[in-house]
Amino acid sequence: MTEVIIIRHGETHWNTEHRLQGWCDTDLNEVGLEQAHALAKRLAHEHHHENRHIDQVYSSDLKRAYQTAQTVATAVGLEVLVEPGIRERNFGVLEGVKFSEMFEEQPEAAVIWQRRQPDEDLPLGESLQALHDRAIQTVNDIARRHPEGRIALVTHGGTMDVLWRHATQSPLETPRVAKLANASINRIYVGETTWQLIEWGDVAHLEGFTNANTGFFR
Numbered sequence: 001m002t003e004v005i006i007i008r009h010g011e012t013h014w015n016t017e018h019r020l021q022g023w024c025d026t027d028l029n030e031v032g033l034e035q036a037h038a039l040a041k042r043l044a045h046e047h048h049h050e051n052r053h054i055d056q057v058y059s060s061d062l063k064r065a066y067q068t069a070q071t072v073a074t075a076v077g078l079e080v081l082v083e084p085g086i087r088e089r090n091f092g093v094l095e096g097v098k099f100s101e102m103f104e105e106q107p108e109a110a111v112i113w114q115r116r117q118p119d120e121d122l123p124l125g126e127s128l129q130a131l132h133d134r135a136i137q138t139v140n141d142i143a144r145r146h147p148e149g150r151i152a153l154v155t156h157g158g159t160m161d162v163l164w165r166h167a168t169q170s171p172l173e174t175p176r177v178a179k180l181a182n183a184s185i186n187r188i189y190v191g192e193t194t195w196q197l198i199e200w201g202d203v204a205h206l207e208g209f210t211n212a213n214t215g216f217f218r
Helices: 013-017 030-049 063-076 099-105 107-115 128-145 157-168
Strands: 002-008 056-059 080-082 150-155 185-190 195-202
Touching (some): 002 063, 002 157, 030 185, 099 107
Parallel strands (some): 056 150
Antiparallel strands (some): 002 185
16 A cells, blocks of 8 residues: 655645635745745654655645645655646635635525535536545555555645545545644555545644644635
């Protein structure tokens, strides 16, 4: 099986404002950059001193993920390979909208977002099922390139959530319970036919940070 280290990008200003980002290409803020460096230091120590070598670093094609991935890749002496299939869900008309204001600004889309029917597309966006299918297919494809290897994959909260659900066999319809902290370390094994959760929500390397996005925001 392939060990996949799933990482959420560092913090952005939109995270602190509790806005849905989706495919909007936001940058890391100052805290996010610091988180990325703390993450990179942690993984570089594992890579160089604990015999837990990372074979490759992959990233979503969105800047906030790529900036995080580049910091990690530099620390372990690798280049970043970009995989659009692990980008965030396309939230359509909800992108840029604050969670607290979505029912006022986009009531129809807000209802769709809230009720989590897997095959229901968001207006001008995509469904949970579409996100799930492209993310799972992409991770399976990546894992096949590294049999018995260890890779790092920098992605987004919504994408992480469907990966966690696949590894734990949790339905897409159920409320979110997985922690999705910025710059957190989350580990799964990916095999040809099964996935296995190793650990989730490791933020020991972020001690001292006030994370604006510790759980349930994308």
